[in-house]
Amino acid sequence: MGIKHSISWFEWKPSQRGKSSNNYLHKISPKYNHNWTELHYAASHGSLSKLKEVLNSQGTSDINRKDYYGKTPLYWAAYKGHAECIEELLDNGAEVNSQCKHGATPLHAVSGLYPHCTLLLIKKGADVDKEDKWGVTPMYIAACNGQVECINLLVSAGANFTYRNRKTGFLPKQLTEHKEYLDWLKNQSQTPRPLKELCRKVIRKNLGHEHLDAVVTFDVPSSLHAYILLEELKIP
Template identity: 40%
Template sequence: MTELHQAAAAGDLQKVEEILTGNRCSPNQRDVDWSYKTPLHWAAAKGHAETVRILIEHGARSGLRTEHGWTPAHFAAESGQLAVLRLLHSFHAPVDKEDCCGDKPVRIAEIYGHQDCVRFLKRAEIECQAYRTVAAQKGISLDDTDEEWAEQGKENGKNNIQQ
């Protein structure tokens, strides 16, 4: 786990900004010891919305997945972090991707009983899909796919990616 991962998990906004502005660590660095989580996964799971915002503004990719296919939205849904889910959605993060078991963030929120997150994610999924359609029509590039995870899934036959 890098210093940036630790700062993001702790919600240490000053440290996160210091590391990112000093280019001391990529905001997309995957931690091989923790299921390939990025600092954004940690911040989302812990509910540190401002840290999530700073990471994304410094190039953190919200579509990157852990080894089991979880996006930051899955982690926010698991821990009931509605503010983080709203923020991710405002940045057009994929809030509707399936993990390797076929579960979307809305299902994770259901499992953990976070009904406010479930209600939000049901609406957000529709908006997310509509935005993808408009983006495709207008030629707007979206960063909602994790190419590395998709390639590993093809090789291992482990995941089911819904694009």
């Protein structure tokens, strides 16, 4: 008899002890790729050609399908740092802020490892302040991994300064190695954000990632189009 559990799977198996006919509960952990679709496999392996093939033949009905852990193909492309697959999925309607069972988004998955993927997701409308179920933000993950480039991108996109442990107030050990940078970060966190930056953040949030492309149709100067779309964000 199979019993499904929120964290792992269990199944009853006959006892191997002596001649007892009693059953015991045998714990079986699900495979990490449980409930994967073809898009999950293609995205995780970074196979852009396969990804396009599946999208062309099957359409986008599974593009936001979640696996056992609530992770979409986009999450796995992000987790593995496959920028081309991330872009292809987003261009075909993938939900950039989809959360897994633990509340993590694709931006959480990249911010500790992949600056280029972090930049791509931010420009495509990822919520820079999204918290998982433990209150962890992409910036805190970047801080815990000493990913200064990712923190810079998040700060430039208007993220709140959440680089300290929210419970203890301590700095992640990996970040303490960057003393001069920490001084700069502290100064930035104590300086009021420019009004135009606050307005941009509100505009982008209200538009939602689905409508960011519509910005170019706004009857405003092209320089404002570029500002709203974060075109000045780059990796040195």
